[in-house]
Amino acid sequence: MPDTSIGVGVIGLGRAGMIHARHLQRGVSGARLVGVADPTPEALARACGELGLPGGHADYRSLLADPQVDAVIVATPTAYHREITVAAAAAGKHVFCEKPMAMTAPECDEMIAATRGAGVKLQIGFMRRFDRSFVQAKERVDRGEIGQVVQVKSLTHGPSTPQRWMYDLRLSNGPLAEVNSHDIDTLRWFTGSEFTTVYAIGANYRCPDARAEFPDFYDNVLLIGSFANGRQGLIGGAQGVKYAYDARVEILGTEGILTIGHLDDTSVVSCTANGLLRPAVRSWMDLFMEAYRAEAEEFLRCIREDRAPHPDGTDGKRAVEVVNAGNESIRTGRPVDLKPEHKP
Ligand SMILES: NC(=O)c1ccc[n+]([C@@H]2O[C@H](COP(=O)([O-])OP(=O)(O)OC[C@H]3O[C@@H](n4cnc5c(N)ncnc54)[C@H](O)[C@@H]3O)[C@@H](O)[C@H]2O)c1
Missing domain, CATH: 3.30.360.10 (Dihydrodipicolinate Reductase; domain 2)
Known part of the structure; x- marks a missing residue:
């Protein structure tokens, strides 16, 4: 039977990224971890070792080019959220972006427009709403x-x-x-x-x-x-x-x-x-460990059921x-x- 689960890539493998990656690796219903990206060699090697992955991407753009990836979790320092989210939307990937959404309101507008224009979901990581x-x-x-x-x-x-x-x-x-x-x-x-x-x-x-x-x-x-x-x-x-x-x-x-x-x-x-x-x-x-899992599950349900996720880009921008x-x-x-x- 073909694998219909949602392929998820994690971009940024520090504290927040690894929480999401571990949850996905241990099993979030209907999803599988298909790739990781981080430009810091030590962070990438450590993450791949812990997650049992054969290798990862030093450049997030090569992760986005992988057809197995349906959605990405963006957990890099905030200054890179805009660039990565816009590129992910252009590649047709759904985006879960960690809080804070971006550095400025115009950056948030760009992210909202890019994901809406591409018809992909955008959820922001305010996990307390799931606690x-x-x-x-x-x-x-x-x-x-x-x-x-x-x-x-x-x-x-x-x-x-x-x-x-x-x-x-x-x-x-x-x-x-x-x-x-x-x-x-x-x-x-x-x-x-x-x-x-x-x-x-x-x-x-x-x-x-x-x-x-x-x-x-x-x-x-x-x-x-x-x-x-x-x-x-x-x-x-x-x-x-x-x-x-x-x-x-x-x-x-x-x-x-x-x-x-x-x-x-x-x-x-x-x-x-x-x-x-x-x-x-x-x-x-x-x-908040369980809240991180719950927010990821909601993001994936929104993709499967074609619903608008919350908290959304407007919540992030505010x-x-x-x-x-x-x-x-x-x-x-x-x-x-x-x-x-x-x-x-
Ligand atoms: N929801 C929460 O409660 C929560 C908790 C912690 C952090 N965060 C957010 O997550 C983001 C990351 O924070 P952190 O504490 O995990 O930071 P961190 O410094 O622990 O990790 C960031 C990682 O991103 C990598 N990185 C840098 N540039 C990159 C790029 N262009 N592409 C891919 N990876 C890149 C770094 O090498 C590093 O491994 C921040 O926006 C932070 O606010 C959210």
Whole structure:
């Protein structure tokens, strides 16, 4: 019988790319991993070794030329997302693109136009929308359990120091993009609205090695936002916090409050002469592992059933607009209005 499963290629074999590649290799229903690409020889060799592949592509373009590849997962540094997505669409491949979608809104427009023009799917990697707790919270909010949502606060603190390319805001757009894109998407999702004005402050407290070469890099950020429907939002971001991976959300309504997230990794608590030990969540990889699988499964179902995926290019673009407005606010020390054409 001919193999009707969807052939998927993974482009970029770092932390995010390997999560997707491992899921595909271990079995995501109706799909098979058919190729990988990364220009860094060590990353490519390591990935092929772990995944049991005979070889990979140093240039993503040769992966795109492989007729076995029906869809690609783009998990390179953000600055390359536009180029690769546009090339994949031109080659007729469906695209799952990691967040942040791109560096600027015009880049997002190009990606949306290219995938629409080619008639291929485009999904953005906001996997929190597929996490069990987030999904349950959204259902409960939509049922009216806490009345009308009035304020959403979302924080993400990561334990590890950023990858070096992330220090360069021209390549990464900074922690607002790399870390807090998820929080931005969460605020849009739970308020059901779009940011209208943002004010942000940032500073570098934990990455002294970035200070000389990248003086505009910040590893701590606060962003306050107002929404078109009158709701309020607050985002906290930090990198290199060491203590745990910490992602928590508080949704305040007219009739109550709902919270998502916790610091405890398990319900197991030990007590010795050294004190009470409650192991904390160590990595986003642990916390959201099943959500990464669920978002990939949804992407593949959308291809099979010819449905429009969500979160889509517009969701990705809205988050990129907020990132850039936040970075502008940090630079200028002033609130930044999102452009009227970007309001709903
Ligand atoms: N959804 C999530 O929670 C999540 C988590 C981590 C990272 N990400 C996103 O995934 C992307 C990658 O981040 P990461 O942490 O995995 O980075 P990383 O530095 O660990 O890996 C990036 C990999 O891409 C490769 N690469 C660079 N240019 C390339 C090109 N032109 N073609 C193919 N490969 C190329 C690099 O050699 C490297 O192996 C970023 O956009 C990041 O924001 C998303």
